[in-house]
Amino acid sequence: MTLTAPAAVADNARPYLHGTETTALAAALASGQYNHSGVTDEFEQRVAAFLGVPDVVAVASGTTALHLALLAAGIGPGHEVIVPSFTFCATVQAIVATGAEPRFVEVALNTGCVEAGEVLNALRPATRAVLPVLYGGRAVDLSAAHAALDERGITVVEDAAHAFGSHHGSRLVGATGDLTCFSFGPIKNLTCGLGGAVVPRTPQEATACRRLRDLGIAESAATRARTTTYTVERLGLRAQMSGLNAAIGLAQLDHFARTRTARRALWHAYATALEGIEGVELVDVDPDRSVPHLCAVRVLTDRDRVFHALRERGIGVGTHYPPNHRQPAFSTWYRPLPLTDRLGARIMTLPFHQHLTADDVEHVTARLRQALR
Structure with missing residues (x-):
C-alpha cells in the first residue's frame, strides 16, 4: 500500500471520456451550428431509442429539465410539491422557480430515497406533484402510492439526475410512465459537458417542453428561417441543448x-x-x-x-x-x-x-x- 495518495483519489468525481468525444465535438464546431441543431435532434432520438420511449426533449441542464417538466405539468403558484430534503439544492430551486412551494419529507436511512408511505403521509389539499430523487442511481418505487396520487391528479416528476441507465424492475428509469428528468452534467453517468433531458408522458407534454425551452415560440428554428414572422404562445426560457453538447453526449452513448x-x-x-x-x-x-x-x-x-x-x-x-x-x-x-x-x-x-x-x-x-x- 502506497503512503502517497494516488492522483485519482484526490477527486470525488471526475468526467470520463472515451476518446471519441473530441472528434464529435470538432465536427459539430465545423458545422457552424452552435445552438439547437440537427445533432441535438439526433441525440434526442438516440436517447429515446435507448430508453424505449416515444420522445425525449433535450435541454440545457438537469435543473432546467426539472423546471420545465414541472411547468409542463401545470405546477405553479398555490401548489405544493412533495420533495425529499436530502437532495442537491437544484431540485428545490426548480420547484421554487415555478412559484410552487416545496413540502419537505424524510428519506430512508439505508437508501437516501423517499418511500411511498412518507409521500402518502405528506399529502395535503395543495399537493400537485411529487418529486422523488433517485439518490445514487437507485430507482424509487412509489407504486403503493400511485392509486392515491392518480385519484387526486398528482403528477410524479422524477429527479433521475443520478440514474441514467438504471432499471426500475424490468424497465429503464425514464420508461416507467412518470415524467422523468435526467442530468448530463460533467460528472454524470453520461455527460454532454452540460445538459439534461425530459422524458414526457404525452405528445402534448413534449410540445409544451419544447416551447418552454425555446422562449415560448411555436415554430422551430428551421421553420422560422423560412418565414417572415413567428408566434410566441406562452412563457418560455432560452433552455436549448446546443449541438456541441449533444455531440459529446452521442459519443458517450456509444460507449x-x-x-x-x-x-x-x-x-x-x-x-x-x-x-x-x-x-x-x-x-x-x-x-x-x-x-x-x-x-x-x-x-x-x-x-x-x-x-x-x-x-x-x-x-x-x-x-x-x-x-x-x-x-x-x-x-x-x-x-x-x-x-x-x-x-x-x-x-x-x-x-x-x-x-x-x-x-x-x-x-x-x-x-x-x-x-x-
Missing part, C-alpha cells in the same frame, strides 16, 4: 455499456473493501439494477473529523448532501425531519469515477479505516 459495467464493478469493489470496517455503513444503491452514480457511506461517529482527516490525506471525499430544510434560502418551508438531520450529519461520499482502479479503492478504504481509529 454506455462500458460505463454501466465499470461503475457497477467499482461500486462492488468498494462494497467488498468496506466489509468489516466498523463505524461506517454503506448506502444501498441497488447496484445490480442501477448504474451507480456515487458511493456513499454513513459515518456513525464524528463524521466531520473523519471527513477532514481524509481530505488532509489527499482523499477526495464529499458530503452529498446537506439537507435543504436547514438551508436559509428555504427556511420558509422548514419542518422537523429528524431522520434527514441524522443522515445529513453522517453522510460522506467516497471518490467514485471511472479513472479509479481496484488499488485506488483499497487505498481509500485503508485511509478510511485509519481515520476512523
Whole structure:
C-alpha cells in the first residue's frame, strides 16, 4: 500500500471520456451550428431509442429539465410539491422557480430515497406533484402510492439526475410512465459537458417542453428561417441543448455499456473493501439494477473529523448532501425531519469515477479505516 495518495483519489468525481468525444465535438464546431441543431435532434432520438420511449426533449441542464417538466405539468403558484430534503439544492430551486412551494419529507436511512408511505403521509389539499430523487442511481418505487396520487391528479416528476441507465424492475428509469428528468452534467453517468433531458408522458407534454425551452415560440428554428414572422404562445426560457453538447453526449452513448459495467464493478469493489470496517455503513444503491452514480457511506461517529482527516490525506471525499430544510434560502418551508438531520450529519461520499482502479479503492478504504481509529 502506497503512503502517497494516488492522483485519482484526490477527486470525488471526475468526467470520463472515451476518446471519441473530441472528434464529435470538432465536427459539430465545423458545422457552424452552435445552438439547437440537427445533432441535438439526433441525440434526442438516440436517447429515446435507448430508453424505449416515444420522445425525449433535450435541454440545457438537469435543473432546467426539472423546471420545465414541472411547468409542463401545470405546477405553479398555490401548489405544493412533495420533495425529499436530502437532495442537491437544484431540485428545490426548480420547484421554487415555478412559484410552487416545496413540502419537505424524510428519506430512508439505508437508501437516501423517499418511500411511498412518507409521500402518502405528506399529502395535503395543495399537493400537485411529487418529486422523488433517485439518490445514487437507485430507482424509487412509489407504486403503493400511485392509486392515491392518480385519484387526486398528482403528477410524479422524477429527479433521475443520478440514474441514467438504471432499471426500475424490468424497465429503464425514464420508461416507467412518470415524467422523468435526467442530468448530463460533467460528472454524470453520461455527460454532454452540460445538459439534461425530459422524458414526457404525452405528445402534448413534449410540445409544451419544447416551447418552454425555446422562449415560448411555436415554430422551430428551421421553420422560422423560412418565414417572415413567428408566434410566441406562452412563457418560455432560452433552455436549448446546443449541438456541441449533444455531440459529446452521442459519443458517450456509444460507449454506455462500458460505463454501466465499470461503475457497477467499482461500486462492488468498494462494497467488498468496506466489509468489516466498523463505524461506517454503506448506502444501498441497488447496484445490480442501477448504474451507480456515487458511493456513499454513513459515518456513525464524528463524521466531520473523519471527513477532514481524509481530505488532509489527499482523499477526495464529499458530503452529498446537506439537507435543504436547514438551508436559509428555504427556511420558509422548514419542518422537523429528524431522520434527514441524522443522515445529513453522517453522510460522506467516497471518490467514485471511472479513472479509479481496484488499488485506488483499497487505498481509500485503508485511509478510511485509519481515520476512523
